[in-house]
Amino acid sequence: MNEQGEGIGRVNGYTLFIKDAVIGDRIEGKVVKAKKHYGYGRVLSILEPSPFRVTPRCPAAAPCGGCQLQAMSYERQLQFKEDKVRNHLVRIGGFSEDSLPMEPILGMEIGEEPFSEKETRGETGGSGPFHYRNKGQFPFGRAKDGRIVYGFYAGRTHSIVEAEGCCLGAPVCEKILQTIKRFMEEYHIEPYNEETHSGLIRHALIRTGYHTGEIMVCLVINGDRLPRAQVLTDRLMEIKGMASVSVNINRERTNVILGEKVVCLSGLPYITDRIGALTYKISPQSFYQVNPVQTEKLYGKVLEYAGLTGSETVWDLYCGIGTISLFLAQRAKQVFGVEIVPAAIENARENAKLNGIPNTEFFVGKAEEVVPRWYEEHEEASVDVIVVDPPRKGCDETLLKTMVQMRPGKIIYVSCDSATLARDLKYLCEEAYRVEKVQPVDMFPQGVHCEVCVELGRNKTI
Incomplete structure (x- = not known):
């Protein structure tokens, strides 16, 4: 299957991308668009179902663009996502598969659905968590x-x-x-x-x-x-x-x-909600992770990988409403956050006050502009840890260059797109860093996307 969840099949060496086909299916399909070396098709009938195929719970699962993997068992969904992350790191990042320090994906347990109610528990079909x-x-x-x-x-x-x-x-x-x-x-x-x-x-x-x-x-x-x-x-x-x-x-x-x-x-x-012991104000324009159960697991990994002792200065880039910033500030000396959305920074400052956390400072602007400007003015300042959680396009190269110049002992990279993650890790590891740990986290059961948390350590010889 490709990254969009389409099945990849071949007929006499010709490659076809088939929506709603599952790994292991043998299908009869119709070609709807043909190019020289590949084409697109749709399923007409399933001749032999895959051992991983399940009946989708939602009747609109096939036409709707929201659940690309609902016809696949949850165990195989997790394998699909883990394989995707690994393939990106090897193919785009140039890392060796044998030496890649990758942990098994953190899936969502059945029964952890945070918004499941009595009227939804009798639903049938599908596999894995829903209502999250x-x-x-x-x-x-x-x-x-x-x-x-x-x-x-x-x-x-x-x-x-x-x-x-x-x-x-x-x-x-x-x-x-x-x-x-x-x-x-x-x-x-x-x-x-x-x-x-x-x-x-x-x-x-x-x-x-x-x-x-x-x-x-x-x-x-x-x-x-x-x-x-x-x-x-x-x-x-x-x-x-x-x-x-x-x-x-x-x-x-x-x-x-x-x-x-x-x-x-x-x-x-x-509105307000909590992650762990912290309370957050969330406005319509704020970025806030959509899966509350898995968010606690993801942020727990960020905190674990950061290894804070209370004496560190930390930067949280693309900080949103300060969710990760405040988690880190509980164990750091000082945390600086950067976010381009003014309403989110306003929420971040309010959230710091709401939780009684004074050791934070937040800046409005593009991370690739704010951080280099700050570093020029504070070249002697020590930065111990940088946490970066960018949008799907990844980090601007100017920002990556500044991160390397700031020489933090650790960089924690949280990514929602393992392809741009692999590209950015390649740059950082060619300069001064090495990948210590890679932890995929399934934030989106039934969909193709996967979050990844990576710990990078600085090479002592550089």
Whole structure:
């Protein structure tokens, strides 16, 4: 299977990528797009099912772009992700497979689903954990028959697949989405149309606090105001746990979901949740890991690999709302955090105060600009550990160069894309560092993505 979860098959030496095929399947397929050396196809029938094939729990699993691996047993999903990380490190990073210090992937235990409720426990089909996501972004639109619909985008498209009762999120999302849909129908409020850039309701962003039970709803609108907003707000606030209702204004012709301006309609402009002993304020635009159970495992590894004793100065790059920063600050002398989103840095500073952690300082800006500028002004300053958790594109080379110049004893790299991780590790290890440990963590059961935590130590001879 490829990195998008498509099966790779061959007919007379010709390679075909087949959506919804599982490793070990023997299928009859139809070619839908042919190029000179490879093509794309779809499954017509399964002649011999793979020993790893299971019946998906969600009826929309095949057309929906959210769960690429739901037809595969969870044990094989974990193997798929572990193999992907290893292959990237070997093929892109140039590391030796035999000497790669890679730990077995940390999967999610059955029964750990944080948002499973009584009405979901009788669900059948699928394999592994479901109902683990604390966040969902649901586009609204019109079906071909004119009905207002919500769901998820089909893979590689912006066509909405109706997905009522998603198996990955909190069950309360369905009640919220139905409330919004009925409100739109009742007051003739149009969903957004990408082709004509018309209509009002683009997305509903829903967050749920695992430990607190607090719920946030943020409607993304193609306009300056929501008509009859008080009616919808009153209905949503009746839902148990509802703590924040807001609108996000995005009038741009773009596929970026959130705009810059958020207007709070009811409650607070944030919700709170906990990771370990720490409490965090989370706003609509904040980055916050979507799987609360696995997040504690991932951050536990970051803390373990950092090996802090209380005397260290630490930088946390791409720090978001300070989730990792505050974890580290409990055991470090000083932690500096950098994040480009102003609202996230505001949350980070509030979170430090909320938890009574004074030994942190946060900067707004691009890490590749803030850190080099700080280093030029503080060349004599000692930096012991750098933690970096970049977006999927990885680190800018300017930032990697500055990290090497700062000469920290350790670099902890947290990655959501093992391909760019491998590229960046290759650079760091060609300069002054060596890979000590690699720990994949499955944050996204049923999907293809995998988080990785890597400990790098400085070569003593450099």
